[in-house]
Amino acid sequence: MKTDKERPDELQRSLKNRHIQMIALGGAIGTGLFYGSGTTIKLVGPGISLSYIIGGIAIFFIMRALGEMSVDEPVSGSFSHYAYRYWGDFAGFFSGWNYWFCYVVVSMAELSAVGVYINYWFPTVPTWLSALVFLIIITLVNLINVKAFGELEFWFSLIKVVAIIAMILFGLLIIFFGLGNNGQPIGLSNLWAHGGYLPNGLWGLLLSLVIVMFSFGGVELIGITAGEADNPTKTIPKAINQVVWRILLFYVGALLVLTIIYPWNLVGTTGSPFVEIFSKIGIPAAAGILNVVVLTAALSTYNSGLYSNGRMLHSLALHGSAPKIFARLSKAGTPVTGILFSSAFTLIAVVLNFLVPGKVFLYIISVATIAAIFNWIMIIITHLKFRRRKQEIGEAGTLTFKLPLYPVSNYVTLAFLVMVIALMAYIPDMAYSLYIGPIWLLIIFIGYKLRGTS
Template sequence: MRNDSTGEVHVKQLRRDLKNRHIQLIALGGAIGTGLFYGSATTIKMVGPGITVSYLLGGLIIFFIMRALGEMSVDEPVSGSFSHYAYRHWGGFPGFLAGWNYWLNYIIVAMAELTAVGAYVQFWWHSAPAWLSALIFWVFITLVNLANVKAYGEFEFWFALIKVVAIIAMILLGLVLVFMRTSHGGTVAGVNNLWIHGGFFPHGSKGFLQSLVVVMFSFGGIELIGITAGEAHQPEKSIPRAINQVIWRILIFYVGALAVILMIYPWNAVGSSGSPFVEIFKNIGIPAAAFILNIVVLTAALSTFNSGLYSNGRMLHGLAVQGNAPKTFLRLCPNGSPVTGILVSAGCIALTVLLNYLFPGKAFMYLISAATIAAIINWTMILLTQLFFRKGKGEATRDLLFKMPFYPASSYVSLAFLALVVVVMAFMSDMRMALYIAPIWIVFLFIAYRIKTSVNTNKQSTM
């Protein structure tokens, strides 16, 4: 940031160093997290084989949300993503709310993933304190993000690639077991396992509706691709391609993988703890099954943490450009990384080390329960902002390069679906607390915004 002779402020721009292969794998990695690897067992218990329909329906809504974001990102590829669009096309407070809520959401998610990393390391070194593992990986990922955006892109490329290869391998091995009609524990692997154990929806509509809450949480972070638009090389090509492939990735990596698992094992035989995927490896007699899976889930957790720190630094930079965050967040390293935003975000995430020290074994659940409603707020803001974006464009919408399909019906249906998820959360004891916290958080941000606006008004009146 600098001032010229006229007093006008010039802001240094983020560098467009993310290549197409980075964007594609970042988008792919954003759709695959620990929610699939470990959280799917809980969801299967809720709904049974119908979990495949839950992910299919949730995936369709996520696709529409991503298309809404993509429409704006291709039209104006900037850092700050939907916070910038909300600020420009909706109003000051919506932009303030969207940006800071997204920042907090990824702070919480990153803290949860860093906590999980400590637990994964204990698989190999039982006596290693979780807080020490969290500290080591915190330092490593922070240094990666401070290097430059290309370094982030490379690490995320390989992190995502490991997850993709692991799931494809699991699917192929699972299909072999089904084709061979492998017998295990008195059960024969086969397609009919999807309906012969109490039906496709053994718990009826209640189980199906409750599963949608967990399913949508699993998709949290997929909107990261919108954040990359400000540093993407040829965003008009890479962003649409990545978003259009989201639905196929969900079909393959969520619906496909879970369908194969439930063909091998009856849904009521899947364990309620750990990962159902490990059972595939155990069933075909690979002694290192748990070891291999632990590497994969460790990579998945580091990938999410890496993405969280990346997006938080860019979001703070974008908020500063809007005037919704201190100007210090405009500062960039010579290599183009938003150094202050990264360091402040990393500092907040570092509280994970303290939480793991004070509450060993409990920190993960404390953190993860607060992230679900924040993700829903993010998606709601994207959809509402896109409606204002279209309204402001008027007749110029015909010139948009990447239009939202079935607009406006797709936008309203997606909003109604998110509202349904919130209603269902009110009937789930584990999720209800989040609904109490969300209004308090929004009121807090509104007060902070009013104070900021008042301070800026007073400054201008004294000039």
């Protein structure tokens, strides 16, 4: 029997559908699309649109598995809470701390990048100062209440979405009406004129899936918001179904337009693909516009990361896997201690990033890389155990938001994620993860043993 202190209703249910959708979109659409897509295109060519469709299908199954559990039991601890309940103590401990550290490292990287973006306009401002100022601002917003966070994230994400839509619309004008190309429509020939749709063959397509999957990281934030959704039985299913196809639309649409306008082997050679699009239609401030967008994307990721980390620490504390102080909530229903601890930890990491050699930071990022895959694997396996438990107690028929094609979809998705891990060995920047992943597992296991059995 849960005590009053353990009721998920302690957290304010103030997040509306528009907040939840934008939170998930904001988590999944980041600087990887605006700056990193050129690297992915080099691997697969015009077939990058197919890469995102394949990756999107896997993400759909992962999100529906998480959504089924979130609708049945809408708590802020999300998949960590479900792992505790349906798998065991270590699974819950691992899920929670793995997710927390993953997002701390991602936040650390994004916050470090903020200083670089600010230097575009103010080159004399120290990068550490810019990072510190935005860390303080976003931390204060998160401390107010969940609605303040939701509003900030809504507008952060909206800027990114508008930028992508503008890029797609301008791209279509270039393709079919010759805007910025002396009135000469470009047509669709770039999709196959430079080595074919998959110029690097099936191997290039497979390798691209590694980077594609990491660009989807963050969609699981929907599960974290379940404990503070105003009407989780309606908003969570609606948000998951809409977010998945919107992410696919934005990624596939933007990158399809991009590879039609430019030969795939030229994309990204002169800077960001988005700058190329805006420059081609005669917008001289293209680089400045993009800088606003990527700055917003970095701040959005940090905002979401701080929110989710505070809630995850709160859940871990309720299960006895983190100090009890993290379970405390402010009068506004905000896990203040968890937010401040996560923010302070991120600040320390940013400072260390400036003081220690870059390779040390690269190793930490590698942990976040493999941790993201671990998160998804844990969700899929936990869902299998969740459904079996429901069947044993005769409650499977009461589930209202079921994962399609269960359990086949679970096993296919698991096989896909294992394949992605194996493929990481063939991408130099990702190979670190395969060496550090087992060490990270050992560290968490030691932490689990040290925390005692309480």
